[in-house]
Amino acid sequence: MVSLLFILFVITACIFTIISHSDAQRPIRAVRAINNARIDQNSFLDRDMIGTQLLIEGFQ
Structure with a gap:
């Protein structure tokens, strides 16, 4: 019994x-990797929008 479990x-x-x-x-x-690579001059809101757009494109 124990071996079966x-x-x-x-x-x-x-x-x-x-x-x-x-x-x-x-x-x-x-x-996430693309968002981390684009930190340089983009604001946080821009990075969030880019990430959301890429996430949607990734599942299409």
Whole structure:
């Protein structure tokens, strides 16, 4: 019984690991990287607008 629960736990952990490292988070990471690269002369509001626009474009 304990081994069955352990196997179930391992399978669940593998599923969560696969989901957390899936391609769904890559556009968000790309937007964060672009926002960090554009800090130089843009104001915070401009960077936020650029990030929102890129995020929308990334999911289209």
